[in-house]
Amino acid sequence: MKLRTLLLAFLAGVSFWCHAQSESDYLISGTYDTPVAQFIQESQSKFNIKVYHKPQWFKQARVVGDYSNEPLLNVLNAALAPIDLKVFQYSKTLFVVIPQTAFRPEDAARSEGPIPLDQVITVGSDAAVQGDMATIKGYVADGQTGDPVAGAVVYAISSAKGTTTNEDGYYEMEVPIGQQQFRFSFLGYQNGVAMLDIKSSGTFNMDLYDQVTELNSVTVTAEGPDENVQSVVMGVEKMDIQMVKRMPVLMGEADVVRSLTLLPGVTTVGEGAAGFNVRGGSVGENLILQDGSELFNSSHLFGFFSVFNPDLVEDLTLYKGGGIQADMGGRLSSVLNVNLKEGDKEEFHGRGGIGSLMGRLSLEGPIIKEKSSFSVGGRISYSDWLLKQYNDIDLKKSKAGFNDLNLKISNEISPKDNLNLSGYLSKDYFKLANDTVYTYGTKLGSIGWDHSFSDKFFSYTNASIGQYYSDVEDEEGVNQFEMNAKINYLSASQEFVSNHFDMHELKFGGKVTKYEINQGELRPLPGALNTEEITIPEQNGYEFGFYLADSWTVNEKLSVNAGLRYSMFNNVGPEDVYVYQDGVPMSTGSIIDTLSYGSGESIQKYGGFEPRFSLRYALDETSSIKVGYNRLRQYMHLVSNTAAITPVDVWQMSNSYIRPAVSDQYTIGYFRNFNDNSIEASIELYYKSSDDILDYKGGANLLLNETLETDLLQGEGRAKGIELSLKKTQGRTTGWISYTYSRTELRAISEFPLESVNNGNWYPANYDKPHNLSVVFTHQLTKRITFNANFVYSTGRPITAPTSVYQIGPYRQFPNYSERNQFRIPDYHRLDVSLTIDRGFAKFKKIKSEWNFSIYNVYGRKNAYSIYFSDTSRAYKLAILGFVPSVSYNFIF
Known part of the structure; x- marks a missing residue:
């Protein structure tokens, strides 16, 4: 990097003589409003010259003006001056873009460490002074990697003005003329402090250095220091993957999904349970997306690990029910959106880790330097050794494990177009002794195209294809069989974002998804004697969603986010639909007819509007009140009669007998920051009512059931809760305390009283856990040693228990069970601790660990x-x- 800077300075020094000779050889005429990168490309082709540059240095710069025989050099320098870049002509056909004083683009030379406080840096010039205020803009980057730091805080201390960087690391703010101290901060980094002498509008860039290493280690943050106060929508939780990695972990493996359960309003039914529950919703009411592709299973190895490779995750956002905006839908409780990181377009990197149960390795680097990159990573478990340590002979003969693989390719087609390809494969297996073998896995692929029509109008296109499958095989005994089930889907979405109107950001678009569900095929193996073949007919359906949303900043105190979504579902053939006799409970014995539908023929349609509304009113600069209302529909149902889902639980789409579930959620919250935004406090209250929630009848058979609707009931649900959160986000000691009190109840009433659950009375849901407390603590002991601790407590979940025993004869005893979920298991609590020791960062080291x-x-x-x-x-x-x-x-190289 130093060599490049010296070379550019040398080129600048020797270029003056040729500059004067040839600047008039390339003249520009015409009216322009063109991005600089595009203008340079056109000029290179037109004049047969070469301009050495990097388009990412000036993504937002444009050539604007009406020119008549103006030298090319003058036009470019006029366009680049606002961002402190300039062009020198090295020879007749060779031009070089180089930085002016104090400019450090993402690939330019970086400082070796923090800027001394006694060093005063001048921004702007006396000749350009206009008024008492100046606009300062620039770029905040990771000092080791050069990656942009999104959400970094830029704060002018004496004038008490601040802002945050956008997703590309850029910031812009207005400050008074004069000398003052600026602080640049982001969790997990040392604060960057600089004394600036503001003469006029200009540019200043800052590099931030990790408190420990370049390894993705620790922090939880929102987009900015006061984002919790300033944002309009409630119920949105953003976690930095660094924080996930530094939390105390099970078997040495960071877990994205497990970390979510430490947030207010998010729970799980127990250790080893797959999935998570959000604000009184079941596991099946969460939409999980990875680079736009839908995941139907978020866990590996009985729920102990998540499907997300922490080395490849860029960011993750959980939208709880009250925070799901109009551009998202399809589930009642939450949307978890996980984005994988793009590979480095400049240099090759690798990272990985070796833990007690698994190993992982990921690689990233350029395909075409500065244009395209790849990132690829995989994990493989070697957990069988642990089972062999037990004395139990059955455990010694058991097997359990998983593997997964991610691949992402990113390509900058042009300054206005970016294309991303993403793929994912996973496979889990487990077998207890000589018993049944369970195998399940996921296959995903997606393509995303981002296009910028202008600096105020953008387009986002995504298409994905996926499959979730489960296989069960038993090769022992006389009932040998193989059973397969799967879900296939294909989706496409289009979104447009417009910032043409002041104080408004408009979003509009749509999404269509085709689902194919095969709930199971059972086939006898050659050695079977008592097994019959069973095939459940395939289900087919299309889900559509169209939306329009507006984020409106009414004034400094009032902001509104409002949207309207229309969703629709069409259950189509080929399929045979049974007709049941009226006036009696549905059962196989009450089937009186069968209706046959051809391929693509509509069987049943559902649809409706889903309004979304959020409002924020700022009480002052550090506090705000927010209210919100959401309506959501869900057309795909996870059907289970266990507290924790299993790989063989079935998904059922809405059809002639099963209606879509609908929920309305109301939220209100108070948000307050203290101590210069270093402490965040909030309280949120919610109430959620749901209709047509699926539940099962007593004695229901859900597996390989061709008439599944006969064993199901559709009832109503209600959930309410209060969520308290206190976070400390800055300093050597950080962390948070969250407490949630919530209740979730269901009621399933049938027109036939004997089918009603608990005689039609309200009863606790399987995942109703009223009290939930989480404490997360991180303390930086030294620059290289960090101590972390988590404590969790929750009320035990409900169960149905026998209350008496009937005895028939001298030996036969039969338990008499209580009403559903009238008792609870013991309360849950646990303390975890961890110590992270880092070898430190040194530029001469090839491997950091x-x-x-x-x-x-x-x-x-x-x-x-x-x-x-x-x-x-x-x-x-x-x-x-x-x-x-x-x-x-863990290591990185």
């Missing part, structure tokens, strides 16, 4: 996963994990 030592469940509490009962109604507690120490080694 860190060690993480973690203890999961420090005091070894045997938390109940479930309670089961013997024939005599004696209760037994099943606890999965106790005290679990682990160590992992």
